[in-house]
Amino acid sequence: MIDVERLLILREVARHGSKAAAARSLTLSEPTVAHHLRALERRAGVPLTARAGRVTRLTPAGEALLQHADAIAASLEDAERCLHRHADLRVGRLRIAAFTSYCATTLPRPLAQFAATYPGVEIGLEETETDEALALLRDGRADLVIGFADSATPTPDDLPLTPLGQDEYFAILPDSHPLAGRTRLDLGALAHERWISGCARCRTHLVAHAADSGFVPHIAFVTEDYIAAQRLIAEGLGVALLTRLALDASPAIPGIVAIPTQPPTYREIFLALPREPAPAAEAFAALLRGA
Known part of the structure; x- marks a missing residue:
């Protein structure tokens, strides 16, 4: 040649x-x-x-x-x-993978700001759970991930990460439950309840937090739909652990109460990039860090 x-x-x-x-x-x-x-x-x-x-x-x-x-x-x-x-981002592509409650609450505003600032960049969003989002990033099918981790599911150690804050877990009970008036609640008090759980990471957190409180939760319902979970609770079919973002992502559901746990538990929200990020991903990451 x-x-x-x-x-x-x-x-x-x-x-x-x-x-x-x-x-x-x-x-x-x-x-x-x-x-x-x-x-x-x-x-x-x-x-x-x-x-x-x-x-x-x-x-x-x-x-x-x-x-x-x-x-x-x-x-x-x-x-x-x-x-x-x-x-200089006159053209480009930004593919974001993020978990559901962040997509529904926190992400739309900075995404709209980015789109207005860089109208030539094609933006894509895939709403998916953290493990799948990280797999997309490692395979080159996503440019930026917003995920969550906690003590039971630690953050990945093979990618550049930026912490974006904490999201507190709450015990969600029917408002007719005998413990509904508590200001804080040890999960051990709910050891004999039926539990409603969501994604794999959420179930891992629930099982680990319950173990710290001395019991194995009986998970009777599994749904990743926060509204469905809260409606099941309102009907007295179980209890759940949901985060502040999950509650904020849902319309107000009558018949339930949200009680902070004792001790309080959180999930850590993080931003992950590949080791050589695209210019659009770097620009959006900078916007999120500034926010």
Whole structure:
């Protein structure tokens, strides 16, 4: 395959009429230019340049090759302009993967701000649980992840992370429950209840927190729909652990109470990027850090 750099050197010799002038234009030494031209001629199998006094002119074969060199140079200039547009975010792509309650509460405002600031960037959002979101990031199918972790499901250690805050867990009970008037609640007091749980990470947290309180929860219902969980509780079918974001993401459901746990427990919200993030992902991450 013909070396592109050598084609561009040939083009500069044709433009300037000498190896010395081409060398100055390219900030190379004249022997370096001569070396590349000789190598290009060996690859071509025919002479590409000829001296006419002090001027270096192209042979017919060199002229034929120059047309391709001009086309390649134009294509490279287009590629460079494209990269600059991506670098300054006139164009680009941002694929976000984030968990449900963050999508429903916190994400829309900064996403709208980003879209208004960078209208040329194509934005995509996949609402999915943290483990799947991290898999998308590692596979190159997402550019930025917003996930959560806690003591039972620690944060990943193979990606650059930024903490975005804490999200407190609450015990959710029917308002007719004997413990509904408590200001704080040890989960051990709910050891014999039927439990409603959600995603795998939420179930892991529930089981770990219950173990700290001395019991194994009887999980009777599994749903990732926060509204469904709260309506089941309102009907007296069980109790649950839900976070502040999950409650804020739902309309007010009559017939339930939310009580902080004792001791309080939280999940940590984090932002994850690949080790070499796209410019759009870096810009959105900066916006979230500032917020």
